[in-house]
Amino acid sequence: MERFCRKRLCLAFLMAIFLLSSEWQTTYALAYDIKTDSIETSSDSIQTKQNIVRKVFNYFANANKPGDYRKFNFGILPGPHYSSTDGFGIGIIATGTYSLDKTDSILPLSNVSIYGDFTTKGKVNIGIRGSNIFKKEKYRLDYRIKTELCPTDFWGIGFIEADNDANETSYKNVQIEAMGRFMFRIAPKTYLGPIANFKYMSAKDISEKESLRFEGLERKVGTTSVGLSFTYDSRDFMLNAYKGWFIQLDQSFTPSFLGNDYTFISTELTAATYAKLWKGAVLATEVHTLLNYNGTPPWCMLSKVGSSYRMRGYYEGRYRDNNIVEAQLELRQNIKKRHGIVAWVGAAQVFSDWNKWRGSHILPNAGVGYRWEFMKRVNIRIDYGFTRNGGGLIFNINEAF
Numbered sequence: 001m002e003r004f005c006r007k008r009l010c011l012a013f014l015m016a017i018f019l020l021s022s023e024w025q026t027t028y029a030l031a032y033d034i035k036t037d038s039i040e041t042s043s044d045s046i047q048t049k050q051n052i053v054r055k056v057f058n059y060f061a062n063a064n065k066p067g068d069y070r071k072f073n074f075g076i077l078p079g080p081h082y083s084s085t086d087g088f089g090i091g092i093i094a095t096g097t098y099s100l101d102k103t104d105s106i107l108p109l110s111n112v113s114i115y116g117d118f119t120t121k122g123k124v125n126i127g128i129r130g131s132n133i134f135k136k137e138k139y140r141l142d143y144r145i146k147t148e149l150c151p152t153d154f155w156g157i158g159f160i161e162a163d164n165d166a167n168e169t170s171y172k173n174v175q176i177e178a179m180g181r182f183m184f185r186i187a188p189k190t191y192l193g194p195i196a197n198f199k200y201m202s203a204k205d206i207s208e209k210e211s212l213r214f215e216g217l218e219r220k221v222g223t224t225s226v227g228l229s230f231t232y233d234s235r236d237f238m239l240n241a242y243k244g245w246f247i248q249l250d251q252s253f254t255p256s257f258l259g260n261d262y263t264f265i266s267t268e269l270t271a272a273t274y275a276k277l278w279k280g281a282v283l284a285t286e287v288h289t290l291l292n293y294n295g296t297p298p299w300c301m302l303s304k305v306g307s308s309y310r311m312r313g314y315y316e317g318r319y320r321d322n323n324i325v326e327a328q329l330e331l332r333q334n335i336k337k338r339h340g341i342v343a344w345v346g347a348a349q350v351f352s353d354w355n356k357w358r359g360s361h362i363l364p365n366a367g368v369g370y371r372w373e374f375m376k377r378v379n380i381r382i383d384y385g386f387t388r389n390g391g392g393l394i395f396n397i398n399e400a401f
Contacts, residue, residue: 072097073096073097073098073375073376074096075095075096075374076092076093076094077092077374077380077397078090078092079092079380082393086119086120086121086123087119087120087121087123089117089119090117090118090119091116092115092117093113093114093396095111095114095239095374096111096113097109097111097239097375098110098111098112100133100134100135101136107135107136108133109237109238110130110131111130111131111238112129113128113129113398114128115128119150122172123149123150124148124149124150125146125147125149125150126147126148127144127147128143128145128146129143129144129145129146130142130143131143131238138184139183140181140182140185140193140231141180141183142179142180142181143179143180143181144177144179145177145178146175146176147175147177148173148176149172149173149174149175150172151170151171151173152170152171152172153168153171153315153318155167157302157320157321158320158350158352159349159350159351159358159361162318162319162320163388169206169213169214171203171206171214172204172205173201173203173204174200174201174202174204175200175202176199176200176201177197177199178197178198179195179196179197179198180195181195181250182194183229183231190230190232191230191231191232192228192231193229194226194227194228195226195227195229196224196225196226197225197252198222198223198224198225199222200222201221201300201301202219202220203219203220217298218261218299221298221300221301223260223262223301224254224259224260225252225253225254226252226253226255226258227250228250228251229248230248230249230250231246231247231249232245232246232247233245233246233247233248234246237377239377239398239399240377240378240398240399241274242274242276244274245272245273246271246272246273247269247272248269248270249267249268249269250267250269251265252265252267253265254266262297262298262301263295264292264293264294264295264296264297265292265293265294265295266291267289267290267293268288268289268291269288269289270287270288271287271288272286272401280333280335280340281331281332281333282332283329283330283331284329284330284331284332284399284401285327285328285329285330286310286327286328287326287327288324288325288327289323290303291322291323292322293322302320303320303323303324303350304317304320305317305319305320305348305350305363306318308383308394308396309400310346310348310400311326311328311346311348311385311387312344312385312392312394312400313367313383313390313391313392314363314365314387314388315389315392321350322350322351322352322353323353324348324349324351325349326346327348328345328346328400329345329346330344330400330401332399334371338373339370340370340371340372340379341368341369342368342369342371342383343366343368343369344365344366344367344368344400345364346364347362347363347364348363349362349363363387364388365386365387366385367385367386368383369381369382369383369384369394374397378398379397380395381396381398381399381400382395383396383400
């Protein structure tokens with residue numbers, strides 16, 4: 001077998017030499033004839049490169065120009081980033097806005113966002129999320145699908161475990177999540193309808209030394225939840241509101257008849273308000289809580305602190321427990337044309353039960369960010385959040401909330 005492989009390698013090598021020599025001979029023989037053509041081709045190549053650069057420049061320069069609301073307005077943007085956790089990476093973000101009724105000029109625009117993230121430390125994160133507003137606002141569909149494969153860390157459950165740096169345990173996380181919410185309008189700007197959520201998580205590559213941290217915890221878990229969702233949404237634009245309210249209440253059940261090994265009930269409430277202050281300034285406020293009771297979720301699906309939307313800068317999932325209450329206040333200021341800045345403060349606490357609430361366990365958060373209007377009222381955001389444990393950089397599209 002080894003001799004056969006050597007023969008194949010030698011044959012491939014000789015064939016490569018033959019092809020290269022043949023190409024060189026042909027090139028040499030025709031060199032004089034194509035000398036003039038080469039100069040013209042080189043000139044055309046330079047012109048082509050200039051045209052490509054000009055097209056790219058024009059694409060980004062005109063991306064935020066208001067378009068026909070009836071058309072599907074779509075944009076895509078790659079962006080490099082770095083963090084001590086994930087290493088160097090490249091993020092690819094695409095977003096689109098569109099109307100499902102081309103004859104209705106006041107129908108709120110539907111939206112979709114697609115993202116992918118790939119880093120040098122092996123993180124792969126791909127997902128899609130969006131909202132569809134149907135004709136005359138009679139129905140509304142919200143959806144989210146994501147899959148993630150990445151090295152991550154686990155400190156334990158509860159504030160005390162997570163606050164101890166020595167408890168850090170590394171493993172590879174494989175996660176798949178899908179959520180759908182279909183709602184019927186029951187009053188102006190008010191919707192009610194069913195919600196379904198599927199989550200799967202697997203912890204891999206845990207060393208024998210670190211496996212003690214996972215003792216008694218299942219390393220592969222899947223849950224299916226169903227429930228009812230209520231939404232009131234008077235925002236003027238979902239992706240970047242200047243005014244209005246957003247209130248959403250999800251009541252979910254994870255029963256055994258759906259094949260769940262863990263059974264529990266979840267109540268999640270999000271309330272946000274937006275108000276214009278002075279020229280180019282918007283004040284955004286949000287309160288969020290997720291409570292799990294009548295059972296206990298698996299360790300990997302507990303309420304967590306940290307994401308690109310709330311408590312920005314915290315390592316996602318370092319602090320986790322049955323319940324979470326969190327809030328944030330953000331000032332958004334347009335500086336000039338497509339450029340803007342933000343500053344925010346926030347706080348959160350995770351706890352197993354209300355009688356375990358402690359003022360000393362409140363986690364502080366603050367940060368600043370830069371905004372660039374990629375499409376009309378659709379911002380690329382770069383945020384840096386300061387936390388109890390340090391900080392973190394975030395690159396994403398659309399406002400955090």
